[in-house]
Amino acid sequence: xxxxxxxxxxxxxxxxxxxxxxxxxxxxxxxxxxxxxxxxxxxxxxxxxxxxxxxxxxxxxxxxxxxxxxxxxxxxxxxxxxxxxxxxxxxxxxxxxxxxxxxxxxxxxxxxxxxxxxxxxxxxxxxxxxxxxxxxxxxxxxxxxxxxxxxxxxxxxxxxxxxxxxxxxxxxxxxxxxxxxxxxxxxxxxxxxxxxxxxxxxxxxxxxxxxxxxxxxxxxxxxxxxxxxxxxxxxxxxxxxxxxxxxxxxxxxxxxxxxxxxxxxxxxxxxxxxxxxxxxxxxxxxxxxxxxxxxxxxxxxxxxxxxxxxxxxxxxxxxxxxxxxxxxxxxxxxxxxxxxxxxx
Amino acid sequence: xxxxxxxxxxxxxxxxxxxxxxxxxxxxxxxxxxxxxxxxxxxxxxxxxxxxxxxxxxxxxxxxxxxxxxxxxxxxxxxxxxxxxxxxxxxxxxxxxxxxxxxxxxxxxxxxxxxxxxxxxxxxxxxxxxxxxxxxxxxxxxxxxxxxxxxxxxxxxxxxxxxxxxxxxxxxxxxxxxxxxxxxxxxxxxxxxxxxxxxxxxxxxxxxxxxxxxxxxxxxxxxxxxxxxxxxxxxxxxxxxxxxxxxxxxxxxxxxxxxxxxxxxxxxxxxxxxxxxxxxxxxxxxxxxxxxxxxxxxxxxxxxxxxxxxxxxxxxxxxxxxxxxxxxxxxxxxxxxxxxxxxx
DNA sequence: ATGAAAGCGCTAACAC
DNA sequence: GTGTTAGCGCTTTCAT
Numbered sequence: 001x002x003x004x005x006x007x008x009x010x011x012x013x014x015x016x017x018x019x020x021x022x023x024x025x026x027x028x029x030x031x032x033x034x035x036x037x038x039x040x041x042x043x044x045x046x047x048x049x050x051x052x053x054x055x056x057x058x059x060x061x062x063x064x065x066x067x068x069x070x071x072x073x074x075x076x077x078x079x080x081x082x083x084x085x086x087x088x089x090x091x092x093x094x095x096x097x098x099x100x101x102x103x104x105x106x107x108x109x110x111x112x113x114x115x116x117x118x119x120x121x122x123x124x125x126x127x128x129x130x131x132x133x134x135x136x137x138x139x140x141x142x143x144x145x146x147x148x149x150x151x152x153x154x155x156x157x158x159x160x161x162x163x164x165x166x167x168x169x170x171x172x173x174x175x176x177x178x179x180x181x182x183x184x185x186x187x188x189x190x191x192x193x194x195x196x197x198x199x200x201x202x203x204x205x206x207x208x209x210x211x212x213x214x215x216x217x218x219x220x221x222x223x224x225x226x227x228x229x230x231x232x233x234x235x236x237x238x239x240x241x242x243x244x245x246x247x248x249x250x251x252x253x254x255x256x257x258x259x260x261x262x263x264x265x266x267x268x269x270x271x272x273x274x275x276x277x278x279x280x281x282x283x284x285x286x287x288x289x290x291x292x293x294x295x296x297x298x299x300x301x302x303x304x305x306x307x308x309x310x311x312x313x314x315x316x317x318x319x320x321x322x323x324x325x326x327x328x329x330x331x332x333x334x335x336x337x338x339x340x341x342x343x344x
Numbered sequence: 345x346x347x348x349x350x351x352x353x354x355x356x357x358x359x360x361x362x363x364x365x366x367x368x369x370x371x372x373x374x375x376x377x378x379x380x381x382x383x384x385x386x387x388x389x390x391x392x393x394x395x396x397x398x399x400x401x402x403x404x405x406x407x408x409x410x411x412x413x414x415x416x417x418x419x420x421x422x423x424x425x426x427x428x429x430x431x432x433x434x435x436x437x438x439x440x441x442x443x444x445x446x447x448x449x450x451x452x453x454x455x456x457x458x459x460x461x462x463x464x465x466x467x468x469x470x471x472x473x474x475x476x477x478x479x480x481x482x483x484x485x486x487x488x489x490x491x492x493x494x495x496x497x498x499x500x501x502x503x504x505x506x507x508x509x510x511x512x513x514x515x516x517x518x519x520x521x522x523x524x525x526x527x528x529x530x531x532x533x534x535x536x537x538x539x540x541x542x543x544x545x546x547x548x549x550x551x552x553x554x555x556x557x558x559x560x561x562x563x564x565x566x567x568x569x570x571x572x573x574x575x576x577x578x579x580x581x582x583x584x585x586x587x588x589x590x591x592x593x594x595x596x597x598x599x600x601x602x603x604x605x606x607x608x609x610x611x612x613x614x615x616x617x618x619x620x621x622x623x624x625x626x627x628x629x630x631x632x633x634x635x636x637x638x639x640x641x642x643x644x645x646x647x648x649x650x651x652x653x654x655x656x657x658x659x660x661x662x663x664x665x666x667x668x669x670x671x672x673x674x675x676x677x678x679x680x681x682x683x684x685x686x687x688x
Numbered sequence: 689a690t691g692a693a694a695g696c697g698c699t700a701a702c703a704c
Numbered sequence: 705g706t707g708t709t710a711g712c713g714c715t716t717t718c719a720t
Contacts, residue, residue: 003489008697019707024699034705051484054462055403056697059712064399074427080419087445096459098442101431115440118398140395145347228627257631264633283572287601289608289633352713363691368715378689400713403696 007050016044027052058120067310068116068124069099070109072153077282078299079127082151085303086125093311095122102129110137117141123310128153130192130225147313151306153195161313162325163306167197170295170330171204174249174277177293177332179212181275181340183247186214189222189234189259190251201251201279226251231258238274239266246274247338253278253285253294260288260337275338290336302328351394360388371396402464411654412460412468413443414453416497421626422643423471426495429647430469437655439466446473454481461485467654472497474536474569491657495650497539505657506669507650511541514639514674515548518593518621521637521676523556525619525684527591530558533566533578533603534595545595545623570595575602582618583610590618591682597622597629597638604632604681619682634680646672 009023016023018037025033026041027050044050058064067090071079087097098121102109109129116124117140124141126148135155141148142159151163178186188205191198206216222237224230231254238245238259250256256278260270268274270290278285278294285292305328312318353367360367362381369377370385371394388394402408411434415423431441442465446453453473460468461484468485470492479499485492486503495507522530532549535542550560566581568574575598582589582603594600600622604614612618614634622629622638629636649672656662 004487006488006697010697020697021699021708022706024697025706028699032705037705049484049487051458052462053403053464053697054459055399055408055464056712057699059397059399059403059696059714060698060700062712073424074418075421075424077419080417080424083418084445084447096442096444098440100440101428103428114395115398118396120397120399140393143348143393144350228630254627254631261631261633283598284628284631286572287598287605287628287632289605350713354713364714365692365716366690368713369690372715376689381689397713400696401715403698403712404714404716406696 004049006053007045007048008053009050012041012044012048012050016040062120064120064122065095066119066121067095067097068119068121069097070102070112070116070124070126071099072104072127072129073101074099078152078280078297081299082303082306085300086307087303089304089307089311095311102132104130106132113137113141117146121146123147123149123314125149125151125306125310127151128155128195130195133194147310149306149310149313151302153197156196158324160324161309161322163302163309164196164325164327165297165302165330166327167200168204168207170279170332171201171249172208173204173332174279174293174295175205175208176212177334178247178249178275178277178338179208179214181247181271181338183275184214185217185220185243185245186247186249187220187222187234187238187241187245188249188251189224189226189231189255191223191226193223198251205249220245224255226255228254228258231255231260232262235259235262235266239263239268244268244273248274248276250276251279253280253282253292256292256294257284257288260292271337271340275340277338281333285333285335288337293335293338294333296331296333298328298330348393350397351389351392352397353394356385356388356392356394359392360384406464408464408466409439410463410465411439411441412463412465413441414446414456414460414468414470415443416448416471416473417445418443422496422624422641425643426647426650429644430651431647433648433651433655439655446476448474450476457481457485461490465490467491467493467658469493469495469650469654471495472499472539474539477538491654493650493654493657495646497541500540502668504668505653505666507646507653508540508669508671509641509646509674510671511544512548512551514623514676515545515593516552517548517676518623518637518639519549519552520556521678522591522593522619522621522682523552523558525591525615525682527619528558529561529564529587529589530591530593531564531566531578531582531585531589532593532595533568533570533575533599535567535570537567542595549593564589568599570599572598572602575599575604576606579603579606579610583607583612588612588617592618592620594620595623597624597626597636600636600638601628601632604636615681615684619684621682625677629677629679632681637679637682638677640675640677642672642674 009020013020013023026038100112149161154162193199278292281294281296285294353364357364357367370382444456493505498506537543604620622636625638625640629638
């Protein structure tokens, strides 16, 4: 099977006995070209199945209209909602995304960042891998003036735009809610504490208990990778604690749900014996039993805000005094898993 | 703030008083260049922070090492596992992905396909949008000899490589299992029946009931978008049926779980009154109560197979007689939601 | 072992 | 209103 070659503007120019420049201008409907010529060119281009070569265009324009995106993984409800939000704003503005996963691995994140740079993306949107501690791999972008926006898992340094939730506040409120439901022995299951999201939630937890006269008990802090499996293992750990804790705050819904399911299998009554709260408002939180109290993490909204600010930035419209850190509001969603029966 | 300009091979050539050609060869470690020169070039390139311009490279080579991917949405457990599988094979081979979502919308899929083409991807991997019925938007790729691989949601035509599950078989086995658990009035909740995945599962369902002497009842076929909300609505519909059905087979786990939860809220006992099976082996299936019987849809494996076959194809190593349709095996995962207590 | 030069497809400054 | 020309950064053939 012989394959069609790409049609170029030169093919069209030759056939019409005009110059490539005229073809180029006609295809962009430039008003300097006569309507007649424009029509002629556009018709032939359509007829021959001309497709602009974006690669050549990008090289010439020194601009790709492509935004690079590096995320820890795609199989997260939160990430996919952010992505959806970003695309709904970016695409109509003529940008498209190239997405890559670091799989929570800093080395892969570095490779991905280099690939993005070499592909000359116009900007980068990043949520850091769990084990990323330093961010020199983004320096080439900054040196060149390519915007780098961080979201959710951000770096400590105030060198780029950051978009985060009020994780501290959310952690505080969740914990306060648990305390108000007559809990004193509150386990916190968290992720990698070098990451702001988990560290902030934990600090909120600590502050809340201390504000209510409960001293921090290191045995009540369980650190794992917040997976389904980790939730089950956490349950095994918790069940052995004497006395049994009366509340659990897990830093995501998947882990909270798995932990809850495992505890129930062992005969622990939820919410009678232990009340449980999660984080993210993942669909699973509405399907487990009892329904899981959680923190609504508005990924879609976050994505839209990020994308629109990024467009402002690319168009030089972002005010110079725009705050480095944008905090997006979250809210506590109280469901049955943390509501103790008052009668007890 | 003034921004660093990109370093090009010409900058290095000038500084070293050699030609750009020599720099280019040295950077790829070509053996025709003396070791001394190579070292010199590589050192300076490193020192100056040289980054190859992939855009220029791609234009020159007429090849991008980029694979385009178009999927209905990213917020699906199955899709993200396929993606992960594909990346683990593609990246080490020097390819990277550009991913876009059609949001189940055919028009957006067409736009995405054009963008991919214009960006001159080396190949395309597609799972079709729910409302896509004709696939002429992929013709430019085929005409040009750019491989297009379909997976999961594939087209009817046998014009490109396809990778699918044995949906018919899986639907048959699930239904057979439900029947063997003493069910006769089996509701099937399905998605858009123009899509092979749902249509095949339904045909498996129909064949299975008929093979067991149960005639098809159109009232037992509920078609919706298989979302969480749709599952709740299906439950409302089912609860009104007289007599009450004794089994439900939903075409995905999210919808099955939501339906189950809603039925339980209305006092229906699962699995005593109604047994329920889902599809996908989504994590949620292991967290709901009772645990959901489902079909394991091995996304990761599927992704790896697709990617390795695609690499073969790109390297001209795919045998000419390689079957157009690859069927990947799935398996029934039986859990508590469909196990009737024998004592009853 | 190295260099000169052409060209990938497109755009834009400058000419007429 | 249209054409000429140069150049984006890189690779590669051909020459030396």
